Amino acid sequence: MTKSTMHKSTSSKQNKSLLQGRRDLLKLAAALPLAGSLGACASATAPSTTTVAASKAPVGKPPIQKPIVVSTWEHGMPANAAAWQVLSQGGNALDAVEQGARVPEADPAVRTVGLGGYPDASGEVTLDACIMDHQLNCGSVAGLKRIKHPISVARAVMEKTPHVMLVGEGALAFAKAQGFVEENLLTEQSKQDWLLWREQGKAKSQINLENHDTIGMLALDSHGHLAGACTTSGAAYKLPGRVGDSPLIGAGLYVDQDVGAATATGLGELMIKTVGCHLVVELMRQGLNPQQACQRAVERIAAKIPNAAEAQVGFLALSVNGEVGAYCLHGGFNYAVQDASGATLTDAIHLLPGVVA
Ligand code: SD4
Secondary structure, X not given: OOHHHHHHHOOHHHHHHHHHHHHHHHHHHHHOOXXXXXXXXXXXXXXXXXXXXXXXXXXXXXXXXXXXXXXXXXXXXXXXXXXXXXXXXXXXXHHHHHHHHHHHHHOOOOOOOOOOOOOOOOOOOEEEEEEEOOOOOEEEEEEEEOOOOHHHHHHHHXXXXXXXXXXXXXXXXXXXXXXXXXXXXXXHHHXXXXXXXXXXXXXXXXXXXXXXXXXXXXXXXXXXXXXEEEEEOOOOOOOOOOOOOOOOEOOOEEEEOOOEEEEEEEOHHHHHHHOHHHHHHHHHHOOOOHHHHHHHHHHHHHHHOOOHHHOOEEEEEEEOOOOEEEEEOOEOOEEEEEEOOEEEEEEOEEOOOOEOO
8 A cells, every 4th residue: 555545545533643643753853852862763763784873884895786776655666666667678777767757656646746746835736856867967847837747857858958957837838848748737636635734724834744755766777877766746735936855956866876876755955955865975975885874864964954853854875886775864764676686665764763654
């Protein structure tokens, strides 16, 4: 069951108690002295793989694991399967991540990406996406309306313009000129939820622990090339015009063929303030493995940004050798991995105690 379908099937009574539980967790998390308690919390919640304190990656090169594709959240499983179709036939990582990202974009049950995504505060679904290859080529769109596959528009920006990023009306005009077809992205379910949100007067546009689930995908193909994609409808009920981290190269996605790639999920403002994915890649360049680098980036956010504990952030990284790592602030973030040995879904290790379903 995807997280979205779990949301759908939860009764409103259950929802209330879930929310209360989450509020309690948030209070608890907010009360924690962040920087001072990092080591203790991390080791309390971490399986044995994560004695990541300050150690560097082991000396010596691990065998290269390729092809491989990884992506955020449970909806990463079918997305990875689509990407694997490309990778397992010798296809390139860029095609793989685009094909993979298109799966949740087209799925109305995934409420945080593409068609059926949560709208902004005015009831409009606006999408953010970016894509990047092994040569620092990248393309991005932000605040794109009425186009189901922003990841493919981002790729067209990369390949057919001298620019990296197009936003709003300009992005829509470009997409139409490229042959993308306009359609209504607000499903009946999303509309009803938005109406309810408005009725309840929740005039607050902040990502909380319930309404995130961007897909970020990283792939290493059989030629040894990396690529990444990230696509989202962003924070539910965000202020119109708000842009998150997901379309921002360096914040929501970064790929450097010399080192590896990283993508992020959660409250975008935190990733923007720390240029989070670039940070993860640079930490890997300094010798940390992907797991260690993701942990360090989450710790940086927790230590430097007041009230970071009120939100969720998670990083997922893939080295150029095919090593995978992930780390998040609160429990509840999981990631999907597909390689020749099969497909897995793993709970990421988290910094703060407690798990948010
Ligand atoms: C944003 N980072 O717009 C995105 C939302 C999200 O997992 O990740 N969700 O801030």
